[in-house]
Amino acid sequence: MKIFHQPKELQEYALNCKRSGKRIALVPTMGFLHAGHASLIDIARERGDEVIVSIFVNPTQFAPTEDLDKYPRDFENDCKLCEAHGATAVFAPQPEDMYASDRSIWVDETVLSKVLCGKSRPIHFRGVLTVVSKLFNLTLPDVAVFGKKDAQQAIIIKRMVRDLDFPVEIVLGDLIRDTDNVAMSSRNRYLTEDERVRARSISQSVFAAEAKLKSEGVKAVSEVIDDAVKRISNAGGVVDYVEVRDADNLEEPTSNSKELLFAVAAVFGTTRLIDNCFVKL
Numbered sequence: 001m002k003i004f005h006q007p008k009e010l011q012e013y014a015l016n017c018k019r020s021g022k023r024i025a026l027v028p029t030m031g032f033l034h035a036g037h038a039s040l041i042d043i044a045r046e047r048g049d050e051v052i053v054s055i056f057v058n059p060t061q062f063a064p065t066e067d068l069d070k071y072p073r074d075f076e077n078d079c080k081l082c083e084a085h086g087a088t089a090v091f092a093p094q095p096e097d098m099y100a101s102d103r104s105i106w107v108d109e110t111v112l113s114k115v116l117c118g119k120s121r122p123i124h125f126r127g128v129l130t131v132v133s134k135l136f137n138l139t140l141p142d143v144a145v146f147g148k149k150d151a152q153q154a155i156i157i158k159r160m161v162r163d164l165d166f167p168v169e170i171v172l173g174d175l176i177r178d179t180d181n182v183a184m185s186s187r188n189r190y191l192t193e194d195e196r197v198r199a200r201s202i203s204q205s206v207f208a209a210e211a212k213l214k215s216e217g218v219k220a221v222s223e224v225i226d227d228a229v230k231r232i233s234n235a236g237g238v239v240d241y242v243e244v245r246d247a248d249n250l251e252e253p254t255s256n257s258k259e260l261l262f263a264v265a266a267v268f269g270t271t272r273l274i275d276n277c278f279v280k281l
């Protein structure tokens with residue numbers, strides 16, 4: 001497995017792969033990899049000859065008040081996991097090699113990024129779309145794999161690919177949970193033992209909502225939201241949002257909605273956690 005730190009060296013490698021007719025699959029990550037990331041690498045392995053995993057804690061998607069500096073890192077272990085799952089290259093750049101100090105171009109989205117996580121993280125998706133665009137230009141992927149764990153991110157990236165004509169197929173991997181059903185996340189590392197137990201209320205509310213929305217559809221929306229807010233608040237969590245949206249356009253669901261997204265963000269201690277489910281109607 002090759003390891004690249006310099007963007008231009010990676011791009012040269014990707015160009016050579018393409019010239020020799022290889023299919024490239026990209027898995028963008030921020031590292032501190034777990035089984036959720038591994039499942040995306042497995043999907044990429046099936047779809048590409050070359051599997052490039054990027055490991056980059058992207059500063060432009062963090063607000064100054066957020067956890068950029070304390071975001072967990074373990075490069076050695078990440079490389080082991082990548083290699084074990086068949087990645088052919090890891091790309092781990094330094095921020096100063098990714099961003100010129102006088103950079104002035106952003107990729108932004110103006111509708112889907114205003115709701116859900118976009119409300120409390122107003123610059124987040126601009127940072128994500130800018131770095132993902134750069135990663136697409138550096139790795140020239142035929143396919144890029146993202147997790148449904150970050151449902152809004154996945155939907156916005158699909159929109160970017162559509163609206164800006166990136167020649168990249170976006171594939172989504174299922175949300176992977178730990179044995180206690182808490183959605184796997186690098187940020188789970190921040191939780192105390194007690195917070196971790198209480199954070200189970202999030203996945204419990206997701207499962208309850210999923211069952212109810214499956215059987216009753218859009219008319220159950222306010223009931224499942226109330227139920228989730230109660231469960232999470234009773235467990236000591238501070239709810240950022242609990243919402244049900246049309247999974248196609250993130251608008252309020254209607255009787256014409258074909259798929260719903262039930263999405264939760266809540267804070268336990270100092271840790272903001274997200275979870276969700278998609279429900280086909």
Ligand code: AMP
Pocket residue numbers: 028029030031036037039040145146147148149150173174175176177183184185186
């Ligand atoms: P991150 O390193 O948190 O930025 O995540 C990198 C990619 O892994 C994103 O596409 C995430 O949606 C995905 N991912 C993170 N956690 C999970 C999970 N528990 N299950 C599936 N995909 C995940």
